[in-house]
Amino acid sequence: MSASIPTFRQVAARPRWIGVLIGCLLVSGIFALLGQWQIERAVEQGQRDERDTETAVPLGTMAQPGEPLTTEAGGRMVSLIGDDTADYRALAGRNQDGRSGWWIIGRVLVEDDGAPAADLPADAPGASLAVAYGWTADEASAREEAAAMADDAGTVGAAPVVGRYLPAEAPTDGDVRGRTNEAMSVAALVNEWQDWDGRAYTGYLVLDPEASGARVVGDEPIVSRPPEQNTQLNWLNVFYAIEWVAFMGFALYLWYRLVKDARERDIEAIEEAEEAAAARADAPAPHPTAE
Template sequence: MWRLARQPRWIAALVLALAIAAAFAALGQWQFSRSIVEATVVDRDTETVRQLTDVVEPQTPVMADVAGLMVSFEGTVVPGDSTVLTGRLNGGEAGYWVMAHVVVDNGASVAVALGWAETEEQAEAAAAGSVGIAALVPFQGRYLASEAPQEGDFESGERNTASVAALINEWSTPFESVYGGYVVSADAPDGLVDIDSPVPDDEVSLNWLNIFYAAEWAVFAVFAIFLWYRLVRDAWEREQEFAAEDAAEAAAQDAAESAAVDRESTPPENRDPSARTPSAKR
Protein backbone atom coordinates (compact mmCIF):
# COMPACT_ATOMS: atom_id res chain seq x y z
CA MET A 1 0.00 0.00 0.00
CA TRP A 2 2.80 2.41 0.83
CA ARG A 3 4.42 1.61 -2.52
CA LEU A 4 1.21 2.80 -4.12
CA ALA A 5 1.10 5.88 -1.85
CA ARG A 6 4.51 6.98 -3.16
CA GLN A 7 3.18 7.38 -6.67
CA PRO A 8 3.14 11.00 -7.94
CA ARG A 9 -0.65 11.33 -8.08
CA TRP A 10 -1.08 10.13 -4.51
CA ILE A 11 1.74 12.37 -3.30
CA ALA A 12 -0.05 15.30 -4.95
CA ALA A 13 -3.30 14.21 -3.29
CA LEU A 14 -1.50 14.09 0.07
CA VAL A 15 -0.16 17.62 -0.40
CA LEU A 16 -3.71 18.80 -1.18
CA ALA A 17 -5.10 17.00 1.88
CA LEU A 18 -2.42 18.56 4.11
CA ALA A 19 -3.21 22.02 2.71
CA ILE A 20 -6.91 21.55 3.42
CA ALA A 21 -6.13 20.24 6.91
CA ALA A 22 -3.90 23.26 7.56
CA ALA A 23 -6.71 25.61 6.50
CA PHE A 24 -9.15 23.82 8.80
CA ALA A 25 -6.63 23.98 11.65
CA ALA A 26 -6.19 27.73 11.09
CA LEU A 27 -9.95 28.22 11.24
CA GLY A 28 -10.08 26.19 14.45
CA GLN A 29 -7.30 28.30 15.96
CA TRP A 30 -9.20 31.45 15.02
CA GLN A 31 -12.40 30.18 16.64
CA PHE A 32 -10.50 29.23 19.78
CA SER A 33 -8.81 32.63 19.97
CA ARG A 34 -12.21 34.30 19.63
CA SER A 35 -13.47 32.40 22.66
CA ILE A 36 -10.47 33.61 24.67
CA VAL A 37 -10.80 37.23 23.52
CA GLU A 38 -14.49 37.35 24.40
CA ALA A 39 -13.70 35.90 27.81
CA THR A 40 -11.04 38.52 28.61
CA VAL A 41 -12.12 40.76 31.45
CA VAL A 42 -11.17 44.41 31.01
CA ASP A 43 -10.58 46.09 34.35
CA ARG A 44 -12.41 49.42 34.12
CA ASP A 45 -12.58 52.25 36.61
CA THR A 46 -16.29 52.93 36.59
CA GLU A 47 -16.57 54.68 39.97
CA THR A 48 -14.50 57.76 39.22
CA VAL A 49 -17.00 60.50 38.37
CA ARG A 50 -16.47 62.01 34.94
CA GLN A 51 -18.18 64.80 33.08
CA LEU A 52 -20.90 63.40 30.82
CA THR A 53 -19.92 65.76 28.02
CA ASP A 54 -16.32 64.46 28.16
CA VAL A 55 -17.00 60.72 27.86
CA VAL A 56 -19.88 60.49 25.39
CA GLU A 57 -21.41 62.51 22.58
CA PRO A 58 -25.12 62.92 21.87
CA GLN A 59 -26.64 60.85 19.05
CA THR A 60 -24.09 58.06 19.56
CA PRO A 61 -24.66 54.49 20.80
CA VAL A 62 -23.50 53.43 24.26
CA MET A 63 -20.27 51.49 23.80
CA ALA A 64 -18.95 48.89 26.24
CA ASP A 65 -16.20 51.18 27.55
CA VAL A 66 -18.75 53.86 28.46
CA ALA A 67 -21.64 51.81 29.85
CA GLY A 68 -21.74 51.85 33.65
CA LEU A 69 -19.54 54.91 34.18
CA MET A 70 -20.36 57.39 36.92
CA VAL A 71 -20.98 60.77 35.27
CA SER A 72 -21.96 64.26 36.35
CA PHE A 73 -23.50 67.19 34.53
CA GLU A 74 -25.71 70.20 35.01
CA GLY A 75 -29.15 70.27 33.50
CA THR A 76 -32.72 71.42 33.67
CA VAL A 77 -35.70 69.13 34.17
CA VAL A 78 -38.25 69.77 31.42
CA PRO A 79 -41.73 70.27 32.90
CA GLY A 80 -44.38 67.78 31.83
CA ASP A 81 -42.01 65.22 30.31
CA SER A 82 -41.65 62.92 33.33
CA THR A 83 -42.71 59.27 32.94
CA VAL A 84 -43.45 56.57 35.52
CA LEU A 85 -42.06 53.11 34.79
CA THR A 86 -43.71 50.08 36.39
CA GLY A 87 -42.28 46.81 37.63
CA ARG A 88 -38.82 48.19 38.46
CA LEU A 89 -36.85 46.26 41.07
CA ASN A 90 -34.92 48.05 43.78
CA GLY A 91 -33.04 45.75 46.12
CA GLY A 92 -35.26 42.88 44.98
CA GLU A 93 -38.51 44.77 45.67
CA ALA A 94 -40.82 45.72 42.80
CA GLY A 95 -41.85 49.33 42.47
CA TYR A 96 -41.80 52.33 40.19
CA TRP A 97 -39.21 54.58 38.59
CA VAL A 98 -39.66 58.23 37.76
CA MET A 99 -37.92 59.09 34.48
CA ALA A 100 -37.35 62.75 33.68
CA HIS A 101 -36.41 64.63 30.54
CA VAL A 102 -33.32 66.70 31.37
CA VAL A 103 -31.66 69.23 29.07
CA VAL A 104 -27.91 69.25 29.69
CA ASP A 105 -26.03 72.53 29.73
CA ASN A 106 -24.67 71.76 26.25
CA GLY A 107 -28.22 71.74 24.85
CA ALA A 108 -28.58 67.99 24.40
CA SER A 109 -31.31 65.98 26.14
CA VAL A 110 -30.83 62.96 28.36
CA ALA A 111 -33.25 60.63 30.14
CA VAL A 112 -32.65 60.50 33.90
CA ALA A 113 -34.07 57.99 36.37
CA LEU A 114 -34.66 60.31 39.33
CA GLY A 115 -35.63 57.68 41.93
CA TRP A 116 -37.75 54.72 43.00
CA ALA A 117 -41.11 54.60 44.75
CA GLU A 118 -42.91 51.72 46.39
CA THR A 119 -46.36 52.71 45.13
CA GLU A 120 -47.62 54.22 41.92
CA GLU A 121 -49.22 57.10 43.85
CA GLN A 122 -45.86 58.07 45.32
CA ALA A 123 -44.24 57.90 41.90
CA GLU A 124 -46.98 59.98 40.28
CA ALA A 125 -46.71 62.59 43.03
CA ALA A 126 -42.94 62.78 42.62
CA ALA A 127 -43.30 63.06 38.84
CA ALA A 128 -45.74 65.91 39.30
CA GLY A 129 -43.39 67.56 41.79
CA SER A 130 -40.51 67.43 39.30
CA VAL A 131 -42.44 69.89 37.14
CA GLY A 132 -41.36 72.65 39.47
CA ILE A 133 -37.66 71.99 38.88
CA ALA A 134 -36.73 74.57 36.31
CA ALA A 135 -33.34 75.83 37.38
CA LEU A 136 -29.99 74.45 36.22
CA VAL A 137 -29.12 71.84 38.84
CA PRO A 138 -26.23 69.36 39.18
CA PHE A 139 -26.83 65.68 38.48
CA GLN A 140 -24.65 62.70 39.23
CA GLY A 141 -25.32 59.07 38.45
CA ARG A 142 -24.49 55.97 36.45
CA TYR A 143 -24.71 56.13 32.66
CA LEU A 144 -26.32 52.98 31.26
CA ALA A 145 -27.27 51.68 27.83
CA SER A 146 -30.86 52.08 26.71
CA GLU A 147 -33.08 49.06 27.28
CA ALA A 148 -35.01 47.39 24.50
CA PRO A 149 -38.45 48.83 23.72
CA GLN A 150 -41.39 47.36 25.58
CA GLU A 151 -43.05 44.36 23.96
CA GLY A 152 -46.13 44.20 26.16
CA ASP A 153 -49.41 46.12 26.07
CA PHE A 154 -47.97 49.61 26.09
CA GLU A 155 -51.23 51.01 24.69
CA SER A 156 -52.67 50.79 28.20
CA GLY A 157 -50.44 53.68 29.26
CA GLU A 158 -48.04 51.69 31.42
CA ARG A 159 -44.33 51.64 30.71
CA ASN A 160 -41.84 49.16 32.17
CA THR A 161 -38.60 49.61 30.22
CA ALA A 162 -36.06 52.42 30.28
CA SER A 163 -36.01 52.67 26.52
CA VAL A 164 -34.71 56.01 25.30
CA ALA A 165 -36.38 55.48 21.93
CA ALA A 166 -39.76 55.01 23.65
CA LEU A 167 -39.29 57.86 26.12
CA ILE A 168 -38.45 60.52 23.55
CA ASN A 169 -41.67 59.68 21.72
CA GLU A 170 -43.53 60.82 24.83
CA TRP A 171 -41.59 64.04 25.38
CA SER A 172 -43.76 66.99 24.49
CA THR A 173 -40.91 69.50 24.42
CA PRO A 174 -38.87 69.62 21.20
CA PHE A 175 -35.19 68.73 21.47
CA GLU A 176 -32.21 69.03 19.15
CA SER A 177 -30.20 65.96 20.11
CA VAL A 178 -30.35 63.18 22.69
CA TYR A 179 -27.90 60.88 24.40
CA GLY A 180 -28.16 57.19 23.47
CA GLY A 181 -28.20 56.02 27.09
CA TYR A 182 -29.88 57.09 30.29
CA VAL A 183 -28.57 58.15 33.71
CA VAL A 184 -29.58 56.57 37.03
CA SER A 185 -29.37 59.44 39.50
CA ALA A 186 -27.29 58.74 42.60
CA ASP A 187 -29.39 61.10 44.75
CA ALA A 188 -33.16 60.85 44.61
CA PRO A 189 -35.31 63.97 45.17
CA ASP A 190 -37.77 64.25 48.03
CA GLY A 191 -40.52 61.62 47.90
CA LEU A 192 -38.36 59.02 46.14
CA VAL A 193 -35.77 56.44 47.18
CA ASP A 194 -32.28 56.16 45.71
CA ILE A 195 -32.19 53.59 42.95
CA ASP A 196 -29.91 50.65 43.59
CA SER A 197 -27.27 50.91 40.85
CA PRO A 198 -24.42 48.50 41.64
CA VAL A 199 -21.01 48.45 40.02
CA PRO A 200 -21.25 46.77 36.59
CA ASP A 201 -20.34 43.10 36.66
CA ASP A 202 -17.77 42.56 33.91
CA GLU A 203 -17.25 38.89 34.77
CA VAL A 204 -17.53 36.76 31.69
CA SER A 205 -17.02 33.10 30.85
CA LEU A 206 -15.53 31.24 27.94
CA ASN A 207 -17.61 31.22 24.79
CA TRP A 208 -18.30 27.50 24.53
CA LEU A 209 -19.90 27.90 21.12
CA ASN A 210 -16.59 29.11 19.67
CA ILE A 211 -14.76 26.25 21.39
CA PHE A 212 -17.25 23.79 19.88
CA TYR A 213 -16.62 25.28 16.43
CA ALA A 214 -12.85 25.01 17.00
CA ALA A 215 -13.25 21.33 17.85
CA GLU A 216 -15.30 20.83 14.69
CA TRP A 217 -12.56 22.35 12.53
CA ALA A 218 -10.00 20.05 14.20
CA VAL A 219 -12.17 17.03 13.32
CA PHE A 220 -12.44 18.26 9.73
CA ALA A 221 -8.64 18.60 9.53
CA VAL A 222 -8.12 15.02 10.74
CA PHE A 223 -10.82 13.78 8.38
CA ALA A 224 -9.07 15.38 5.37
CA ILE A 225 -5.94 13.29 6.03
CA PHE A 226 -7.98 10.18 6.83
CA LEU A 227 -9.84 10.59 3.54
CA TRP A 228 -6.53 10.53 1.65
CA TYR A 229 -5.51 7.36 3.52
CA ARG A 230 -8.86 5.73 2.79
CA LEU A 231 -8.60 6.53 -0.93
CA VAL A 232 -5.09 5.06 -1.12
CA ARG A 233 -6.20 1.94 0.73
CA ASP A 234 -9.22 1.52 -1.56
CA ALA A 235 -6.96 1.77 -4.62
CA TRP A 236 -4.57 -0.78 -3.12
CA GLU A 237 -7.43 -3.18 -2.30
CA ARG A 238 -8.71 -2.91 -5.89
CA GLU A 239 -5.23 -3.77 -7.14
CA GLN A 240 -5.16 -6.79 -4.83
CA GLU A 241 -8.57 -7.94 -6.11
CA PHE A 242 -7.50 -7.57 -9.75
CA ALA A 243 -4.25 -9.44 -9.01
CA ALA A 244 -6.17 -12.26 -7.30
CA GLU A 245 -8.57 -12.54 -10.25
CA ASP A 246 -5.67 -12.62 -12.72
CA ALA A 247 -3.95 -15.29 -10.63
CA ALA A 248 -7.13 -17.39 -10.49
CA GLU A 249 -7.59 -17.13 -14.28
CA ALA A 250 -3.95 -18.05 -14.88
CA ALA A 251 -4.22 -21.04 -12.52
CA ALA A 252 -7.39 -22.23 -14.27
CA GLN A 253 -5.74 -21.89 -17.66
CA ASP A 254 -2.63 -23.76 -16.47
CA ALA A 255 -4.83 -26.54 -15.07
CA ALA A 256 -6.69 -26.84 -18.38
CA GLU A 257 -3.46 -26.94 -20.37
CA SER A 258 -1.99 -29.53 -18.00
CA ALA A 259 -5.07 -31.74 -18.34
CA ALA A 260 -4.87 -31.54 -22.12
CA VAL A 261 -1.22 -32.52 -22.07
CA ASP A 262 -1.97 -35.49 -19.79
CA ARG A 263 -4.68 -36.79 -22.13
CA GLU A 264 -2.39 -36.60 -25.14
CA SER A 265 0.44 -38.42 -23.39
CA THR A 266 -1.75 -41.28 -22.08
CA PRO A 267 -1.93 -44.46 -24.33
CA PRO A 268 -5.35 -45.09 -25.87
CA GLU A 269 -5.90 -48.34 -24.01
CA ASN A 270 -5.32 -46.61 -20.66
CA ARG A 271 -7.57 -43.71 -21.34
CA ASP A 272 -10.91 -43.40 -19.64
CA PRO A 273 -13.58 -44.71 -21.99
CA SER A 274 -15.88 -41.93 -20.99
CA ALA A 275 -13.30 -39.43 -22.21
CA ARG A 276 -13.06 -41.06 -25.69
CA THR A 277 -14.47 -39.25 -28.65
CA PRO A 278 -17.47 -40.68 -30.56
CA SER A 279 -15.26 -41.51 -33.54
CA ALA A 280 -13.03 -43.64 -31.33
CA LYS A 281 -16.06 -45.60 -30.06
CA ARG A 282 -17.19 -46.34 -33.61
Protein backbone atom coordinates in the same frame (compact mmCIF):
# COMPACT_ATOMS: atom_id res chain seq x y z
CA MET B 1 7.64 -22.63 -9.66
CA SER B 2 4.96 -20.23 -8.46
CA ALA B 3 5.58 -16.48 -8.47
CA SER B 4 5.82 -14.82 -5.08
CA ILE B 5 2.76 -12.95 -3.83
CA PRO B 6 3.57 -9.21 -3.36
CA THR B 7 2.99 -7.81 0.11
CA PHE B 8 1.06 -4.59 0.78
CA ARG B 9 4.33 -2.81 1.58
CA GLN B 10 5.90 -3.91 -1.70
CA VAL B 11 2.98 -2.58 -3.69
CA ALA B 12 2.83 0.67 -1.67
CA ALA B 13 6.58 1.23 -2.31
CA ARG B 14 6.07 1.45 -6.06
CA PRO B 15 6.70 4.98 -7.44
CA ARG B 16 3.13 5.31 -8.64
CA TRP B 17 1.60 4.73 -5.22
CA ILE B 18 4.24 6.82 -3.45
CA GLY B 19 3.17 9.72 -5.70
CA VAL B 20 -0.49 9.10 -4.87
CA LEU B 21 0.38 9.02 -1.14
CA ILE B 22 2.14 12.38 -1.38
CA GLY B 23 -0.92 13.85 -3.09
CA CYS B 24 -3.24 12.45 -0.41
CA LEU B 25 -1.00 13.81 2.34
CA LEU B 26 -1.12 17.27 0.76
CA VAL B 27 -4.91 17.14 0.57
CA SER B 28 -5.07 15.92 4.18
CA GLY B 29 -2.85 18.80 5.25
CA ILE B 30 -5.23 21.29 3.62
CA PHE B 31 -8.18 19.64 5.40
CA ALA B 32 -6.28 19.79 8.71
CA LEU B 33 -5.64 23.54 8.27
CA LEU B 34 -9.30 24.13 7.49
CA GLY B 35 -10.28 22.15 10.60
CA GLN B 36 -7.87 24.18 12.73
CA TRP B 37 -9.33 27.42 11.32
CA GLN B 38 -12.86 26.31 12.24
CA ILE B 39 -11.76 25.48 15.80
CA GLU B 40 -10.09 28.87 16.15
CA ARG B 41 -13.29 30.54 14.94
CA ALA B 42 -15.35 28.59 17.47
CA VAL B 43 -13.01 29.56 20.33
CA GLU B 44 -12.76 33.19 19.19
CA GLN B 45 -16.54 33.61 19.02
CA GLY B 46 -16.97 31.88 22.38
CA GLN B 47 -14.47 34.02 24.28
CA ARG B 48 -15.68 36.10 27.19
CA ASP B 49 -16.38 39.75 26.70
CA GLU B 50 -13.30 41.18 28.42
CA ARG B 51 -14.04 44.88 27.88
CA ASP B 52 -13.93 47.07 30.95
CA THR B 53 -17.47 48.31 31.53
CA GLU B 54 -16.97 49.56 35.10
CA THR B 55 -14.44 52.33 34.60
CA ALA B 56 -16.36 55.47 33.65
CA VAL B 57 -15.38 56.99 30.31
CA PRO B 58 -16.66 60.25 28.75
CA LEU B 59 -20.10 59.81 27.23
CA GLY B 60 -18.94 61.49 24.01
CA THR B 61 -16.42 58.71 23.35
CA MET B 62 -19.22 56.13 23.42
CA ALA B 63 -22.25 57.83 21.90
CA GLN B 64 -23.51 60.92 20.11
CA PRO B 65 -27.04 62.38 19.94
CA GLY B 66 -29.25 60.63 17.43
CA GLU B 67 -26.79 57.80 16.74
CA PRO B 68 -27.73 54.14 17.39
CA LEU B 69 -26.35 52.60 20.55
CA THR B 70 -23.37 50.37 19.77
CA THR B 71 -22.36 47.09 21.40
CA GLU B 72 -19.27 48.80 22.80
CA ALA B 73 -21.37 51.50 24.45
CA GLY B 74 -24.13 49.28 25.84
CA GLY B 75 -23.75 48.76 29.58
CA ARG B 76 -20.70 51.04 29.94
CA MET B 77 -20.21 53.39 32.87
CA VAL B 78 -19.98 56.90 31.41
CA SER B 79 -19.47 60.41 32.75
CA LEU B 80 -20.62 63.84 31.63
CA ILE B 81 -21.38 67.35 32.84
CA GLY B 82 -25.08 68.13 32.68
CA ASP B 83 -27.84 70.37 33.96
CA ASP B 84 -31.21 68.96 34.97
CA THR B 85 -34.58 70.11 33.64
CA ALA B 86 -38.11 70.10 35.06
CA ASP B 87 -39.01 66.97 33.08
CA TYR B 88 -39.28 64.60 36.04
CA ARG B 89 -41.84 61.80 36.23
CA ALA B 90 -42.51 58.39 37.80
CA LEU B 91 -42.09 55.13 35.89
CA ALA B 92 -44.18 52.13 36.93
CA GLY B 93 -43.41 48.41 37.09
CA ARG B 94 -39.66 48.60 37.73
CA ASN B 95 -38.02 45.52 39.20
CA GLN B 96 -35.44 45.91 41.96
CA ASP B 97 -33.97 42.57 43.07
CA GLY B 98 -37.33 40.84 42.70
CA ARG B 99 -39.39 43.72 44.14
CA SER B 100 -41.75 45.69 41.94
CA GLY B 101 -41.70 49.44 42.38
CA TRP B 102 -41.24 52.80 40.68
CA TRP B 103 -38.39 54.75 39.12
CA ILE B 104 -37.96 58.49 39.35
CA ILE B 105 -36.71 59.59 35.93
CA GLY B 106 -35.77 62.90 34.37
CA ARG B 107 -33.88 64.66 31.60
CA VAL B 108 -30.40 66.16 31.64
CA LEU B 109 -29.03 68.68 29.16
CA VAL B 110 -25.50 67.48 28.41
CA GLU B 111 -23.19 70.49 28.66
CA ASP B 112 -19.93 68.53 28.28
CA ASP B 113 -19.81 64.92 27.06
CA GLY B 114 -16.00 64.72 27.14
CA ALA B 115 -15.66 64.57 23.35
CA PRO B 116 -14.04 67.30 21.20
CA ALA B 117 -16.27 70.36 20.99
CA ALA B 118 -18.98 70.08 18.36
CA ASP B 119 -19.37 72.71 15.67
CA LEU B 120 -22.37 74.38 17.33
CA PRO B 121 -23.14 77.97 18.32
CA ALA B 122 -21.80 78.91 21.74
CA ASP B 123 -25.31 79.45 23.09
CA ALA B 124 -26.71 76.20 21.70
CA PRO B 125 -28.44 74.09 24.40
CA GLY B 126 -27.02 70.66 25.25
CA ALA B 127 -28.48 67.47 23.83
CA SER B 128 -31.06 65.72 25.99
CA LEU B 129 -30.26 62.54 27.89
CA ALA B 130 -32.88 60.50 29.75
CA VAL B 131 -31.75 59.62 33.28
CA ALA B 132 -33.12 57.14 35.83
CA TYR B 133 -32.36 58.60 39.27
CA GLY B 134 -33.68 56.17 41.87
CA TRP B 135 -36.15 53.48 42.93
CA THR B 136 -39.00 53.63 45.39
CA ALA B 137 -41.49 51.00 46.52
CA ASP B 138 -44.75 52.93 46.16
CA GLU B 139 -46.31 55.22 43.59
CA ALA B 140 -47.13 58.10 45.94
CA SER B 141 -43.51 58.46 47.08
CA ALA B 142 -42.26 58.30 43.50
CA ARG B 143 -44.63 61.01 42.26
CA GLU B 144 -43.93 63.20 45.28
CA GLU B 145 -40.18 62.90 44.74
CA ALA B 146 -40.54 63.66 41.02
CA ALA B 147 -42.64 66.76 41.74
CA ALA B 148 -40.15 68.04 44.32
CA MET B 149 -37.22 67.57 41.95
CA ALA B 150 -39.12 69.35 39.18
CA ASP B 151 -39.67 72.35 41.48
CA ASP B 152 -35.94 72.53 42.23
CA ALA B 153 -34.79 71.97 38.63
CA GLY B 154 -32.14 74.34 37.33
CA THR B 155 -31.25 75.77 40.73
CA VAL B 156 -27.92 73.97 41.13
CA GLY B 157 -26.47 74.33 37.62
CA ALA B 158 -24.32 71.95 35.61
CA ALA B 159 -22.82 69.13 37.67
CA PRO B 160 -20.99 65.83 37.13
CA VAL B 161 -23.22 62.90 36.23
CA VAL B 162 -21.94 59.30 36.27
CA GLY B 163 -23.92 56.17 35.53
CA ARG B 164 -24.46 53.16 33.30
CA TYR B 165 -25.49 53.86 29.70
CA LEU B 166 -28.16 51.43 28.53
CA PRO B 167 -30.30 50.92 25.41
CA ALA B 168 -33.74 52.47 25.45
CA GLU B 169 -36.73 50.18 25.97
CA ALA B 170 -39.69 49.63 23.65
CA PRO B 171 -43.10 50.88 24.81
CA THR B 172 -45.25 48.25 26.56
CA ASP B 173 -48.98 47.55 26.32
CA GLY B 174 -49.39 49.62 29.47
CA ASP B 175 -47.76 52.60 27.77
CA VAL B 176 -49.89 52.29 24.63
CA ARG B 177 -53.26 51.06 25.92
CA GLY B 178 -53.24 51.80 29.63
CA ARG B 179 -51.68 55.24 29.07
CA THR B 180 -49.25 54.62 31.93
CA ASN B 181 -45.50 55.16 31.91
CA GLU B 182 -43.81 51.77 32.23
CA ALA B 183 -40.96 51.68 29.68
CA MET B 184 -37.82 53.79 29.61
CA SER B 185 -38.55 54.66 25.99
CA VAL B 186 -36.67 57.67 24.67
CA ALA B 187 -38.90 57.70 21.58
CA ALA B 188 -41.94 58.17 23.83
CA LEU B 189 -40.30 60.56 26.30
CA VAL B 190 -39.26 63.10 23.66
CA ASN B 191 -42.96 63.71 22.97
CA GLU B 192 -43.42 64.74 26.63
CA TRP B 193 -40.27 66.81 27.24
CA GLN B 194 -40.70 70.56 27.45
CA ASP B 195 -38.77 72.79 25.03
CA TRP B 196 -36.99 69.84 23.44
CA ASP B 197 -34.71 71.01 20.62
CA GLY B 198 -34.73 67.76 18.62
CA ARG B 199 -31.36 66.39 19.80
CA ALA B 200 -31.34 63.42 22.15
CA TYR B 201 -29.24 60.39 22.95
CA THR B 202 -30.87 57.12 21.90
CA GLY B 203 -29.92 55.38 25.16
CA TYR B 204 -30.55 56.34 28.78
CA LEU B 205 -28.43 56.60 31.91
CA VAL B 206 -28.93 54.84 35.26
CA LEU B 207 -27.44 57.24 37.79
CA ASP B 208 -24.70 56.15 40.18
CA PRO B 209 -25.26 58.58 43.09
CA GLU B 210 -21.98 57.80 44.85
CA ALA B 211 -19.82 58.32 41.75
CA SER B 212 -21.78 61.45 40.84
CA GLY B 213 -21.50 62.94 44.31
CA ALA B 214 -25.29 63.26 44.46
CA ARG B 215 -27.89 62.31 47.05
CA VAL B 216 -29.82 59.05 46.80
CA VAL B 217 -33.18 59.66 45.12
CA GLY B 218 -36.15 57.65 46.37
CA ASP B 219 -35.76 54.68 48.70
CA GLU B 220 -32.50 53.40 47.20
CA PRO B 221 -30.27 53.61 44.12
CA ILE B 222 -31.33 51.59 41.09
CA VAL B 223 -29.55 48.24 40.86
CA SER B 224 -27.52 48.33 37.65
CA ARG B 225 -25.34 45.31 36.97
CA PRO B 226 -22.55 44.90 34.38
CA PRO B 227 -23.48 43.28 31.06
CA GLU B 228 -23.55 39.49 31.08
CA GLN B 229 -20.41 37.86 29.77
CA ASN B 230 -20.89 35.63 26.74
CA THR B 231 -18.93 32.37 27.00
CA GLN B 232 -21.03 30.13 24.75
CA LEU B 233 -18.94 28.08 22.32
CA ASN B 234 -19.94 28.18 18.65
CA TRP B 235 -20.83 24.52 18.11
CA LEU B 236 -21.53 24.99 14.41
CA ASN B 237 -17.85 25.76 13.81
CA VAL B 238 -16.88 22.76 15.96
CA PHE B 239 -19.08 20.53 13.79
CA TYR B 240 -17.41 21.90 10.64
CA ALA B 241 -13.99 21.18 12.16
CA ILE B 242 -15.02 17.55 12.81
CA GLU B 243 -16.12 17.28 9.18
CA TRP B 244 -12.70 18.44 7.96
CA VAL B 245 -11.00 15.84 10.17
CA ALA B 246 -13.27 13.18 8.65
CA PHE B 247 -12.32 14.34 5.14
CA MET B 248 -8.64 14.14 6.12
CA GLY B 249 -9.07 10.55 7.26
CA PHE B 250 -10.98 9.70 4.08
CA ALA B 251 -8.11 10.99 1.90
CA LEU B 252 -5.66 8.62 3.65
CA TYR B 253 -8.15 5.73 3.52
CA LEU B 254 -8.57 6.33 -0.22
CA TRP B 255 -4.82 5.80 -0.75
CA TYR B 256 -4.93 2.61 1.37
CA ARG B 257 -7.90 1.31 -0.63
CA LEU B 258 -6.21 2.03 -3.98
CA VAL B 259 -3.01 0.20 -2.95
CA LYS B 260 -5.00 -2.74 -1.61
CA ASP B 261 -6.99 -3.02 -4.84
CA ALA B 262 -3.76 -2.89 -6.87
CA ARG B 263 -2.30 -5.74 -4.77
CA GLU B 264 -5.46 -7.81 -5.23
CA ARG B 265 -5.25 -7.30 -9.00
CA ASP B 266 -1.60 -8.45 -8.96
CA ILE B 267 -2.58 -11.55 -6.99
CA GLU B 268 -5.41 -12.35 -9.43
CA ALA B 269 -3.03 -11.93 -12.37
CA ILE B 270 -0.46 -14.29 -10.78
CA GLU B 271 -3.13 -16.88 -9.99
CA GLU B 272 -4.51 -16.71 -13.54
CA ALA B 273 -1.00 -17.11 -14.98
CA GLU B 274 -0.33 -20.13 -12.74
CA GLU B 275 -3.66 -21.73 -13.70
CA ALA B 276 -2.88 -21.21 -17.39
CA ALA B 277 0.59 -22.73 -16.97
CA ALA B 278 -0.85 -25.74 -15.10
CA ALA B 279 -3.45 -26.24 -17.80
CA ARG B 280 -0.78 -26.30 -20.47
CA ALA B 281 1.27 -28.80 -18.45
CA ASP B 282 -1.65 -31.16 -17.98
CA ALA B 283 -2.73 -31.07 -21.63
CA PRO B 284 -1.93 -34.36 -23.55
CA ALA B 285 0.86 -34.18 -26.02
CA PRO B 286 -0.32 -34.20 -29.66
CA HIS B 287 0.05 -37.53 -31.59
CA PRO B 288 2.61 -37.54 -34.40
CA THR B 289 0.98 -37.41 -37.81
CA ALA B 290 1.84 -40.28 -40.18
CA GLU B 291 3.31 -39.24 -43.48
